[in-house]
Amino acid sequence: MGLNNKLKELEENNKHIKVALVGAGLMGKGLVSQMMLVKGMVPSLVVSNKVSDAIEAYTLAGISKDDIVVAKTLNEINIAMEKNKYVATDITEYGTKGNLVDVVVDATGVPNTGAKIARDAISNKKHIVMLNVEADIVVGPILNKLAKESGVVYTGTAGDEPGSVKEIFDFAEATGFEVLAIGKGKNNPIDYNATPDSVRETALKSKLNPKKLASFVDGTNTMVEMAAMANSTGFIPDIRGGYGPTTIVDDLPTIYSLKENGGLLDKYKIVDYAHGIAPGVFVVVTTSLPQVHHEMQFLKMGTGPNYVLYRPYHLTSLETPISIARAYLYNEPTIAPKYNKLVAEVITMAKKDLKAGERLDGMGEYTILGSIDTYEVAKKENLVPIGLIDNNTIVKKDIKKGEFITYDMVELDKNTEIYKLRQEQEGKEKPWV
Known part of the structure; x- marks a missing residue:
């Protein structure tokens, strides 16, 4: 692979692709360890809601705690990265803002969080690699369009x-x-x-x-x-x-x-x-x-x-370095939406009987699950994409277990980044401006 030689050249010239990872769960921790084994690449910044998870991601990869800086400000992140330290923080927005960050990886798996991380990375002219398929299947086309306009790469990951x-x-x-x-x-x-x-x-x-x-x-x-x-x-x-x-x-x-x-x-x-x-x-x-x-x-x-x-x-996040390198070196995605609109939609089904006034939750929880259909059918039947539903979504009328949820059945949280991006993707007015 040409990538292999390119990465070796970076290493030989003491240059590295500096990566910011947001999300230090199972996949995130595996990716940090794997990046330590990849030539020409370094996990410079790890962001997690629990900063202890970010620190653990580094220590599991063999990094001494003396080489880890826990940062509370963007300035601290920038200074530490300039000194080639490994940086941990619990402030999500900093993952996309470090001066020296080349590529951002979102491994949160939360649709709205992923949408915001991706949009912020693109705004800050960083390539964005999404382990977050949950966000991509809702607003991938608009994020891909915005990335192209900004001259950066929006991509899913190799290995998933x-x-x-x-x-x-x-x-x-x-x-x-x-x-x-x-x-x-x-x-x-x-x-x-x-x-x-x-x-x-x-x-x-x-x-x-x-x-x-x-x-x-x-x-x-x-x-x-x-x-x-x-x-x-x-x-x-x-x-x-x-x-x-x-x-x-x-x-x-x-x-x-x-x-x-x-x-x-x-x-x-x-x-x-x-x-x-x-x-x-x-x-x-x-x-x-x-x-x-x-x-x-x-x-x-x-x-x-x-x-x-x-x-x-398929080696999930252990293959993500391939996508990081392709984005940085060749300015190309591993996988991205083909069109400026969706082809398929993951629609929402009630996992149990739901009562008017009840709050919903998210993927893998107690109230809903997903099924696939074409985007055209979902649009015709007014079906809600599962990634727009969260714990601020309120049921407006009783819904039976197994019933597919339509927009008139629920009140969505319209203040989320993913909802706003979806409206933009659908070519609708921007009521939040």
Whole structure:
């Protein structure tokens, strides 16, 4: 990879890409450790609500506490970075403002927080790498547009399933294959009733936030990742929520064929997920030329006419340095929305019966979960994107468990950054100005 040589050149010249990370949970801590092993890159600033987590991210990476500066002001951050110290702070807004910061990484996983971090990074002419797919699937197109206008890169991350799928998708298209379907594996059956309480013990064993694990188990995370794949490629779900078959890798080309050919699909150019192949990701391809079919069969890629390109792993934040380097060195994203509007939407379903006057919460919590559909269907049916709902959202009328939530059913918090960006993305007036 050209990136490898470029990073080595930086190191040899005693130059480094200075990275600010916001969010020091499981993924953030892993990224800090991994960056310490990457040539030409340094985790200069770590921001966390609990400054102790930021400090721990550094010490887990082998950094002495003597080399860590806990900063309370932007001036302290700038001075410490000039002295090549590692900086920890609990003030989120400073993550995007350090003078020497080249690239900001958002690993918070909170939609509104991610939207604000991204917009601030772009305003401050910093490249922004989003581990926060939850924000991207709501306001990614407008953030990408703003980044281009500012001459910086807005990108999702290598290593997360959407980024891993996009890498295979780009490879397939660049080599001349026709891409028919894209998707990811899911580890466990969907449990629509999963809450932080029901998964807490398992989550804590893995040092994972119970809300995060609950969003995996109730399927919301899968829908979010599929939406990011859709928005970056133009592919759409064939049905609401996807099919989610249980299969093995060798059967993917048959399953993701049209119904008349023994498969599941009504159409091609779709995104889906499958049980039994996790943690892998896949792209189903075909070709119009007989000689290419002959060579694919000679190469033991199956009998055709469809073939699967499968990657059996994705290393989440441990691969994020690739996206940081691509943004900084080549000014290009790993994965970003293809258009200035969404292709797919993650819509909101009631996880339980909800009463008028009740407050909602967020992904992986107690009141809501997500499902995927096309943006056009969501707009036509007035369905609320899950990333706009938070604990300031108030139910206006009773909603049954399993019912999809429309805008007239709830009162959204219109003061959030993500709501304002969404209005801008939709081309609506800016009532907050």
